[in-house]
Amino acid sequence: MKILQLLDYSQDLRHRYFQTLSRLPWTEVIKGRGASFPSLKDIFLHMIFVTDAYINYALQGNKNYPEVKLEEYDSIEKIKRYMDDVEIRAGANLAKMTPEQLEKSETLLLDFFQEETHHRGELLALLWQMDVEPPHRGFLQYRAAHKRKQ
Numbered sequence: 001m002k003i004l005q006l007l008d009y010s011q012d013l014r015h016r017y018f019q020t021l022s023r024l025p026w027t028e029v030i031k032g033r034g035a036s037f038p039s040l041k042d043i044f045l046h047m048i049f050v051t052d053a054y055i056n057y058a059l060q061g062n063k064n065y066p067e068v069k070l071e072e073y074d075s076i077e078k079i080k081r082y083m084d085d086v087e088i089r090a091g092a093n094l095a096k097m098t099p100e101q102l103e104k105s106e107t108l109l110l111d112f113f114q115e116e117t118h119h120r121g122e123l124l125a126l127l128w129q130m131d132v133e134p135p136h137r138g139f140l141q142y143r144a145a146h147k148r149k150q
Contacts, residue, residue, distance in 0.1 A: 003102060003109050007055075007094065009142045010116055011087060014047060016135035017123055018083060022076045028130065029076070035122045041079065042070050043126075047119050048083050054112035055090040059097075059105055 021029055021040055032038045037046050045068060053065040073079050097105070124134040137145075 003106050004094070005143070006113050006139070007109065008146075009139050010051075010113055012142060013120060013136065014051075014083065014116075016137075017044065017120065018080065020127065020132065020135045022080075024132065026076065033126050033129075035126060036119065037070075040123060040126060041073060043119050043122050045070055045073055045079065045082070047116050048079075048086050050112060050115050050119070051090055052086040054108060054115075056086065056093055058108060060093060 021044060024040075029041045030039045033040065035043060037043045049065075049068045057063065057065050073082065094102075102109070120136070124136055127134045
């Protein structure tokens with residue numbers, strides 16, 4: 001299904017942005033920048049939360065999303081552990097869904113994708129303002145690279 005390709009693409013980009021953030025000085029990652037969330041760290045954590053809320057909760061019929069205490073993430077390693085945990089659970093939840101269930105959930109999954117894209121655009125713009133090259137690549141570039149790996 002195309003929606004699963006979009007979800008894989010989104011995860012690939014999340015990892016690429018994480019790698020970029022992990023190479024920055026921590027002071028730059030936590031610096032207030034006046035965006036939807038105060039810092040690059042907080043925007044990125046929100047993106048992980050969106051994955052968790054949509055895939056691991058809403059898609060499973062559970063609207064009791066966990067609270068993310070942004071201040072508790074005081075290192076890039078803690079962010080990585082959170083991202084890995086959310087993605088492992090998301091992969092397991094998606095793997096147990098039938099194609100019919102995924103098709104019924106397509107609107108929710110498309111909304112997830114646009115929500116994450118919105119915040120990824122913020123990271124992209126903020127990185128440009130910092131003279132840091134964003135790791136972004138378009139979906140067609142992703143698909144072409146992915147096909148070469150197969």
